[in-house]
Amino acid sequence: xxxxxxxxxxxxxxxxxxxxxxxxxxxxxxxxxxxxxxxxxxxxxxxxxxxxxxxxxxxxxxxxxxxxxxxxxxxxxxxxxxxxxxxxxxxxxxxxxxxxxxxxxxxxxxxxxxxxxxxxxxxxxxxxxxxxxxxxxxxxxxxxxxxxxxxxxxxxxxxxxxxxxxxxxxxxxxxxxxxxxxxxxxxxxxxxxxxxxxxxxxxxxxxxxxxxxxxxxxxxxxxxxxxxxxxxxxxxxxxxxxxxxxxxxxxxxxxxxxxxxxxxxxxxxxxxxxxxxxxxxxxxxxxxxxxxxxxxxxxxxxxxxxxxxxxxxxxxxxxxxxxxxxxxxxxxxxxxxxxxxxxxxxxxxxxxxxxxxxxxxxxxxxxxxxxxxxxxxxxxxxxxxxxxxxxxxxxxxxxxxxxxxxxxxxxxxxxxxxxxxxxxxxxxxxxxxxxxxxxxxxxxxxxxxxxxxxxxxxxxxxxxxxxxxxxxxxxxxxxxx
Numbered sequence: 121x122x123x124x125x126x127x128x129x130x131x132x133x134x135x136x137x138x139x140x141x142x143x144x145x146x147x148x149x150x151x152x153x154x155x156x157x158x159x160x161x162x163x164x165x166x167x168x169x170x171x172x173x174x175x176x177x178x179x180x181x182x183x184x185x186x187x188x189x190x191x192x193x194x195x196x197x198x199x200x201x202x203x204x205x206x207x208x209x210x211x212x213x214x215x216x217x218x219x220x221x222x223x224x225x226x227x228x229x230x231x232x233x234x235x236x237x238x239x240x241x242x243x244x245x246x247x248x249x250x251x252x253x254x255x256x257x258x259x260x261x262x263x264x265x266x267x268x269x270x271x272x273x274x275x276x277x278x279x280x281x282x283x284x285x286x287x288x289x290x291x292x293x294x295x296x297x298x299x300x301x302x303x304x305x306x307x308x309x310x311x312x313x314x315x316x317x318x319x320x321x322x323x324x325x326x327x328x329x330x331x332x333x334x335x336x337x338x339x340x341x342x343x344x345x346x347x348x349x350x351x352x353x354x355x356x357x358x359x360x361x362x363x364x365x366x367x368x369x370x371x372x373x374x375x376x377x378x379x380x381x382x383x384x385x386x387x388x389x390x391x392x393x394x395x396x397x398x399x400x401x402x403x404x405x406x407x408x409x410x411x412x413x414x415x416x417x418x419x420x421x422x423x424x425x426x427x428x429x430x431x432x433x434x435x436x437x438x439x440x441x442x443x444x445x446x447x448x449x450x451x452x453x454x455x456x457x458x459x460x461x462x463x464x465x466x467x468x469x470x471x472x473x474x475x476x477x478x479x480x481x482x483x484x485x486x487x488x489x490x491x492x493x494x495x496x497x498x499x500x501x502x503x504x505x506x507x508x509x510x511x512x513x514x515x516x517x518x519x520x521x522x523x524x525x526x527x528x529x530x531x532x533x534x535x536x537x538x539x540x541x542x543x544x545x546x547x548x549x550x551x552x553x554x555x556x557x558x559x560x561x562x563x564x565x566x567x568x569x570x571x572x573x574x575x576x577x578x579x580x581x582x583x584x585x586x587x588x589x590x591x592x593x594x595x596x597x598x599x600x601x
Contacts, residue, residue, distance in 0.1 A: 147214070150447045151383075203316050221295070369579075393435040453508030481576070
C-alpha cells in the first residue's frame, strides 16, 4: 500500500516546529562566537569552545533516532514525544545562555543546548519520511528548508532589530553580554516552544500497524538491543550513505568554519572593528588580570583609556549586529531557493545530484568573495545570498537522496547515523582543524572563510561519486542499485 500524498499545508504544519529549532541554531550560529569573545576568549580558541555542539550530536543523534523508531505513545505518537522533550530543554538552555559570566559556563550551556536541539531535530527529519510517499520526499524536505530559512533570517536579525527599532542597548560592561542579545535568546526560547507545539497539535502520525502496511516499510527484523542495532547499522551502512557522507563532510566543515569564525573574521576584515582587548586599557594585577573596584566594575588606566575602550567596543558590537543581520541573508536566500524548489518539485522530478552540485559551487563563490571586499560590508549581502543557496540544498537534497534508499522502519536510526557525517567534520574543525588550515594561508582570520569556500568546492566535486539512480531522481520504476 502506498502512503497518500499530502497537501502543502499538511506538510507545512508537520515541519513548522523546525522554525523553533532553527531559531535555536541561528542564534547560536550568529551570536555564540560573539558571546565567547565578550567573555574573554581569543578568536583562535573559539572553534575549540564550540566542540560541545558536534560532540552532543555525535552521541545524541543515533540514540534518539533509534528510540524514536521504537516508541509509540498513545497520545503523542512516535516522533512527537521527542519534539516536546527537546523543546522544553532547549528553551531552558536558551534563556540561561546569554547570562553566562565565564567562558566555561557558556561552553557548558552550548553542550546542553545542542544536545536538546538534537532531541527535537532528528525525529523531525524522520517524520518527513514517515508521512510522505517517496514521490513527495524532495518536496517535504524542501518545505522544511523553507521554514528553516525563515527562522535563520529572523533569528539572526533579532539583536540588531532590538537595538535599532526597540532601542535595547547593544553595549555592556567588559565581560557582560549586551541586553539586546539576552532578550533575543529569550524570544528564541518562546518561539522554539510555540512552534513545536503547533506541529504536535496539528500533525497526526501513522500507527505502527499502518506503517507496517506501507510498501517502503522494509522487512521485519529480529529485535536487538539499542547498542547492538546502532553498531550493526554503522557496520552495514548503505553505499549511498557513505558517498553522501563524503559530500556532507566537506559541506559541514565549511559551515562550521563560518559559524565559529565569521564574526571575528568579518568584524576585523570588513568592518575594521575587532573586539578590543580590555587588558590594553585597564589596570592589571601582578598576574595580568583586570582589576575591579568594589562594585566589580573594571578599573581603567584613566578616563581617556575608558573612553577609547567604549568607543572601540561600541564599534565592535555594532559590527557584530550587522554581521549577524548579514548572516541572516543566507537564511533568506535559502528560503527563496527552497520556495522555488517547492513549487517545482510539487509537479516535476529534479536531478538532485546536479541541483546539489551547482548549489555548493555558488556557496563556495560566496565565501571566496569575502576576502576581496574589505571595508565594503554592502557586498556581504551578495556573499551570504550565494551561501544561502548552498545551505538550502544541504538541508534538503542529501536527505531526499538518502530517504529514497532506506526502509521506513529504520528511518529515524538511519537519519541519526547519517548525521555522523555532519558532526565528525565539525569535531575535526573544532580541534584546531580550521585554525590550522587558515594559518597555512595567512594569520588573518578572514582566511577561515577562504577555507570554507575551498571545502564547498570539494563537496561539490564529491557529488560525482553518487551513481544510485533512485537517489538522484525519484522514479517509481527504478529499483535500488
